[in-house]
Amino acid sequence: MLKDNTVFVGNKPVMNYVLAVVTQFNNGADEVAIKARGKAISRAVDTAEIALNRFLEHVDKGDIITSTEVIDTDSGRTNVSSIEILLRNRHD
Amino acid sequence: MLKDNTVFVGNKPVMNYVLAVVTQFNNGADEVAIKARGKAISRAVDTAEIALNRFLEHVDKGDIITSTEVIDTDSGRTNVSSIEILLRNRHD
Numbered sequence: 001m002l003k004d005n006t007v008f009v010g011n012k013p014v015m016n017y018v019l020a021v022v023t024q025f026n027n028g029a030d031e032v033a034i035k036a037r038g039k040a041i042s043r044a045v046d047t048a049e050i051a052l053n054r055f056l057e058h059v060d061k062g063d064i065i066t067s068t069e070v071i072d073t074d075s076g077r078t079n080v081s082s083i084e085i086l087l088r089n090r091h092d
Numbered sequence: 093m094l095k096d097n098t099v100f101v102g103n104k105p106v107m108n109y110v111l112a113v114v115t116q117f118n119n120g121a122d123e124v125a126i127k128a129r130g131k132a133i134s135r136a137v138d139t140a141e142i143a144l145n146r147f148l149e150h151v152d153k154g155d156i157i158t159s160t161e162v163i164d165t166d167s168g169r170t171n172v173s174s175i176e177i178l179l180r181n182r183h184d
Contacts, residue, residue, distance in 0.1 A: 041133055042130060042173070045158050045173045046173045049158060049171075065156075079141075081141045083137055
């Protein structure tokens with residue numbers, strides 16, 4: 001893999017995102033980043049937990065980073081929290 | 093502080109939890125843990141981001157830990173994701 005892979009978690013059912021993460025590792029990714037903003041943050045954590053506990057045997061939890069992003073909306077600027085959860089293949 | 097402090101985030105407005113975190117630091121806490129489960133995880137991240145960005149000048153983000161907890165409900169056992177966000181006074 002030349003490039004790290006990212007799965008953006010939104011409002012679809014959580015298993016859609018779990019499948020996306022698992023597929024990326026099966027395709028040879030060394031690291032997958034699960035990203036989400038706002039209310040989807042809970043689903044991003046669910047995605048990581050389900051992928052690790054049920055599907056990925058050789059993958060470890062990496063860093064978890066939270067931040068605040070400024071978004072332009074019709075009603076002005078607003079702040080929204082975001083999360084990035086890194087999963088890493090440990091190659092054993 | 094002899095003991096670390098914990099703020100459990102639930103379904104109340106986010107500023108309730110921000111106030112709880114800020115109060116614990118103002119009372120001398122070295123470290124505060126923000127914990128949440130399920131859908132409240134997003135609000136826990138909001139709590140940490142708002143507390144750090146708007147109110148706490150001498151506090152750093154520490155580790156963020158996610159896990160899966162098994163909960164007994166009336167309809168049987170179910171898994172729920174949880175998060176723990178640590179904030180630390182850096183004493184400068």
